[in-house]
Amino acid sequence: MGEASLGFLNANQAAAEGAITAGLKFFAGYPITPASDLFEYLAKKLPKYGGVVVQSEDEIAAINAIIGASWAGAKAMTATSGPGFSLMAESIGFAAMTETPIVIIQNMRAGPSTGVATATGQGEVMQSRWVSHGHYGIVVLTPFSSQEAYDLTIKAFNIAERLRVPVVVLMDYVLVHTRERVVLKKPPEVEVLERKKPTKPPGEYRPYEPDPEDLVPPMANYGEGYAVLVESMAHDERGYYAPVDDVYERLVKRLVDKIEVNRHMVVESATYHTDDAEVLFVAFGSVARSVMSVVKEARMEGKKYGLFRPISLWPMDEKGLRKAAENAEQVIVVEMNYGQLVREVERIVRDKPVHLVPLLKLDLPTPEEIVEAARRWL
């Protein structure tokens, strides 16, 4: 234990390894490109770690099965792509409402609808935040390499378990088809967190009564004698349906605020030559790799370009973005959709011109294509 090993993995395999390191014990999924590889990888491997992998009849079953499994005490995960993610929508809200730790790997492909199953896309920037009806909190992390797929899947479990929230790891078609070197760190080199256990005896314990510091309620598992009620309706701290103004308001606010209060656990970003950047690019996921090349080449020509890459997409590192944009004359958002992330960037960076470079392409754009598409701002 504690030793790191090396792997040559794509992001699907790396995320699966991350999940195993984090202590995954239950996976349910439904085949879909480009997430099936991850499922198949786990199907072979997880039983050796005492975990269960099952193929459900659809994605709705998968998401509900992992929620049930989580309450039965297992670290639980599913993996899908856009069409399956849409099917899971209602029950992602169920997980948020009942404060159930789960991890969802979402490998974006080109949408809308069935779209192009074998091409990449970034159409779910907004959907990943607002996938289910009502107002609630959710965390979305976006790796841009196999290494980050590994690291961020572990982080996703840590956040899910500690904050009792659903966490989405938003990857894309390109990442899951790119094999690269990954350092597979094991505890104690990497931190693996567990859910908080009740400190009160059954009878006194309330499954939705938060600790005042972090707003997160300790979680009793099924079978431990607490008679916990996992309630999808608006509920008080006992889990009892309470259609009452103040109870409702307190609950919804806390579902959102607990992520704000624990922002330090979640928020993460990377910057590349941003200190003196006059042109600041913003991009995430595989596209950020091409943008990085753009910046690198520009720097060799003496042009002051920089890149801000959100790693946590929801919530985003707003301070980090503002800081990166400090010296910039303009901010250019490059994304593989028709303008989603740009809305957030505009909201955060208010005093600079923010431009959108939408790339509705099926393959990862080359650095040249990005420069070409952004030419009128450069």
Place this chain on the structure above:
Amino acid sequence: MAVIRNIHPLDRFLRPERLPHMWCPGCGIGIALSAFLRAVNELEEEGRIDSRKIVFVTGIGCTARASGYVRFDAAHTPHGRAIPYAMGVKLANPDLIPVVFSGDGDIVGIGGNHFIHAARRNMDMLVIMVNNMIYALTGGQVAPTTPEKIYTTTTPWGNPERPFNAVTLAWIAGANYVARWSVTHPELLKNSIKKALLMEGFRFIEVLSICPEVYGRHIGFRSPVELYTHLRKVVKIRGKIRPLETEYDWERGITLGEFVVRDEPGFVRRLMEVVKGGKA
């Protein structure tokens, strides 16, 4: 003056502080629930079950509100999703005993696909479907179990659809245990639940219930007693007949009984076997 509390033996399985419940006077759901609680109580007294292992899972509907009144580990899941939720519970901790208790719309309507596949897999759980033949909570729309020609708010000219006979459906899909009872015969229901609770694999018990407030009132029954008395006439207990011979017809009759008792290995056992076999 000292208050003398009447402690009912089943109170330990309930959350009395949540009473009064939301069910209408004369509703059949309470009879079905009490049959379940009595079954658990008796099994526990006989030392054959540990009630702390039960996970009581419901979907959405009048019936599904039961999860809020019982003192078990429980879940009130989205509409139709009780079965996959229960599957996750069981596979994550096979010591637990998932019981799905929900309405007919929830289980064979919106959740129909989950039902079929859980039965096919012989997934280890007991499913109790309270069939009031209508979507009650939402005010009386047609259900996949509504008999032909019956008035509902979404079939105001009479129901043109053919209803599911859930017994044949569960049997053909592969359930280990299939029975249909009625709130008119709670003792038989209780005994059936006792038996099914101790089995492995997928066990399905349908309970014909009465919804006097919506189903009954909309088709002219003026009181719960009238509807109850009518249901007593509709149901026919038959011993030793096969699922295909059962009837589900408001006019000709609805067959009650125990139709399938198999002891094929449940999913958990099958999974353990293949994983131990270790081909991968």
